[in-house]
Amino acid sequence: MTATAGPGNIRERRRGQTRAEILQAAWRLCERDGIAGLSLRELASEVGMRAPSLYTYFASKAAIYDEMFAAGYRELEAIEADLEVDPDDPVGTLAASIEAFIDFCCASVARFQLMFTRAIPGWEPSSEAYAVSVASYERSVEPFMRLGIDEQRHFDLLTALTSGLASQQLANDPDGDRWRRLSREAAEMYMTHVTHERKGS
Amino acid sequence: MTATAGPGNIRERRRGQTRAEILQAAWRLCERDGIAGLSLRELASEVGMRAPSLYTYFASKAAIYDEMFAAGYRELEAIEADLEVDPDDPVGTLAASIEAFIDFCCASVARFQLMFTRAIPGWEPSSEAYAVSVASYERSVEPFMRLGIDEQRHFDLLTALTSGLASQQLANDPDGDRWRRLSREAAEMYMTHVTHERKGS
């Protein structure tokens, strides 16, 4: 007997497929109308249902956002895992990391709104979804440790700088690279600062 | 005859007062429920009316947000006008400016959401309100010119850094100072970078 056999298995698989299909349609609609513009009636019709039927797959609209939120952080983690850390070129490594983050944000405005802004009135990630984001954050800290960024306040400064570049890029020049092209300069500025402080103290 | 006399004047004054009263109540409710949580029925009841009566004073809910948005930038401009520029202490001047901006943002979460995030689904400032924000931005550039920040990309970098610090502060430590206390460090980092680049080029 296989581990996936047994009663209820067929139904569970169908359920999972339908859930995935709903989430996929949700991303599509959010990309078009903004993350807060999602309508359950329209989402349902997109997958051939009526709105109340969605409640057999998700407890609420907030639960849908929850799954999308967690998925976003899983995607971000995947991208960060692909980044190569070169201890001999901290500036280059950091610049690439910043650029990758900005690209990640620009690739999906809806995803950016969901993950990093409070664009959905009344919604905030559940503790389960929030845990995924915290885990992603903690995993992203580790590579920078190897570059000599070991103090919390140094990492906070980097977080502010990176997120600031990304949010300015998206808000004021969504189709250009006015802030993205500052990645290398920002990395140089930041690494110089951290290095000098380490020598001085 | 005075300049304010004549027919229609009493009405205009009453109208202006009522408008101001409505806006005041709107800020109060937004502070409580978030900028996107504003309900016209509740706002109306707060000033002793029913929802449709608000349309006598504002063309739409978006128009109310518009006035609040412009008012926010006028307040920011007032704060920036009070900042003293000391050409002999660029780092101190910059640090004070960053701190003042963070304080401004923390003083009213609703105002921050309205001015700097897209927290209201489907709303964006009208061209009139947007013009106020652009004027405020341009006026804020001038003092930094005197500190030697004269290139657009240098100013863009500063914008990203400042807004990044503020947004991280509000999102992750709204009642503390985890990012606010990095203002001086950020100012040093930034000024060192700009100065060195000017010498090098």
Added chain:
DNA sequence: CTGACACGCTGAACAGCGTTAGGAAAAACT
């Protein structure tokens, strides 16, 4: 193979939202 149970899905409905229409009351002007 069949009876029973559970699941997927439905229309109807509820309370809320921003907004519009039309009419009544009140205030201001002539």
Added chain:
DNA sequence: AGTTTTTCCTAACGCTGTTCAGCGTGTCAG
């Protein structure tokens, strides 16, 4: 005092997320 203009109301429209009761069907055990 009469006329005009402004202010405010109720009712309603179409939208939102969500709940409920019921209907049919697919899945399972005997």
